Ligand SMILES: Nc1ncnc2c1ncn2[C@@H]1O[C@H](COP(=O)(O)OP(=O)(O)OP(=O)(O)O)[C@@H](O)[C@H]1O
């Protein structure tokens with residue numbers, strides 16, 4: 294039992310990271326109907342910029358984390374304004390290819406600037422680890438869970454309590470009608486990308502102390518986040534978080550009881566099962582097709 | 585003559601290789617209803633969508649109070665006070681009635697918008713009863729009222745309505761047409777009304793025109809067109825235009 298709970302906690306912690314990656318996909322998808330395959334690179338950037346700032350520049354974690362989040366957010370902003378906005382009249386597939394191109398470019402740039410070695414940073418600290426019987430929750434894990442909790446609340450507040458957030462939802466549901474209300478779809482798209490990049494960057498800094506930062510991390514984090522977003526029901530923020538947690542927990546259980554080598558495949562097996570059995574996602578509403 | 589709020593001059597526009605509007609001219613004045621009638625596919629919605637900035641202009645001009653808005657983005661045109669209630673209503677179905685109205689006044693001071701919303705509730709008591717309901721769950725007539733209310737929340741100078749009577753019961757249609765008259769009379773709005781329900785649209789119109797195959801083929805006062813034998817034949821007579 295204790296072993297199981299320990300495995301569960303590990304899964305939830307990793308699932309929180311996947312959930313944050315999935316939130317990035319969801320927020321951008323809602324604003325522009327685009328799957329941003331560079332989203333995983335935001336997590337990668339958060340990690341490598343944090344380690345760079347701590348190990349190379351010698352900044353304390355409390356400063357380095359905001360710096361890493363800001364760098365990631367700024368790159369999201371540039372990506373939207375300079376690349377996607379100028380290509381907005383291209384067809385959808387071209388835009389998706391562009392995001393893949395950006396992902397490769399960011400990966401290359403990160404390797405160039407921060408090197409190809411994986412690097413470690415100390416845990417954020419301050420919060421003590423919690424021991425209940427023989428089950429322990431690591432300090433960094435608590436940081437991660439608390440961050441996701443606060444982030445979820447903040448997003449809930451933004452999208453359901455502020456007119457600005459409602460305008461973003463309106464622009465995603467009925468883009469033309471939103472424009473007729475004076476809501477700029479371009480602005481909504483930029484803000485969505487900045488949010489996704491900041492959330493991704495934050496997730497990347499949070500996981501750097503537990504799983505080493507590397508320029509290569511973006512791809513697998515992006516795929517896991519994408520799977521979580523689709524499993525939860527693409528476009529549904531709550532579903533994204535739940536999808537992330539589900540994949541994290543099932544991965545962890547698989548690694549603990551089946552084989553750890555099988556862990557990475559399981560997320561995609563879930564993705565495929567969901568796409569076959571429940572294409573609208575676990576938390577998604579049934580898709581009513583109009584004739 | 586009263587002030588020209590919106591002027592469309594020799595407007596040519598279309599989609600891809602297809603030209604739909606072949607030089608349309610019209611103008612809308614303060615406190616007047618201009619009704620545009622025409623058969624399916626005449627280009628009525630295309631005209632409104634072009635004025636709103638969704639369809640690029642090939643030639644001609646669109647001016648608001650003398651200033652060209654021909655190259656502006658839809659959101660900019662909307663914020664300048666030209667509000668378009670689109671065909672099919674397009675309410676924000678997941679948001680509540682009140683949230684839809686608040687978004688109508690997006691970017692304007694909250695207190696001002698809230699005061700306008702109270703006024704909109706006086707015009708449409710039904711919306712007040714349903715202020716907390718998700719817009720998508722309302723009836724067609726209620727959604728039409730909401731779509732109009734959403735445009736009114738911005739206190740527009742020009743209101744463009746695309747087939748507000750579509751799919752609605754006669755009593756609801758009458759209510760909406762009465763309201764359109766009130767907006768003209770009490771608020772001095774310039775109104776561009778596109779309708780297939782030609783009789784009702786011509787009856788309340790100050791000025792009217794017939795759009796057919798992307799051209800204005802007739803124009804005059806509402807009463808003139810209402811009694812014009814060609815118009816009667818084409819739109820008011822039998823089942824031809826229904
Ligand atoms: N998005 C589009 N792409 C290509 N052609 C279009 C598009 N929208 C409309 N058209 C064409 O333009 C012409 C005018 O259409 P429009 O919708 O403006 O007519 P309408 O007068 O509003 O008709 P209705 O009374 O049926 O609403 C039609 O021939 C239509 O097929």
Ligand SMILES: [Mg+2]
Pocket residue numbers: 628629630671746
């Ligand atoms: Mg039409």
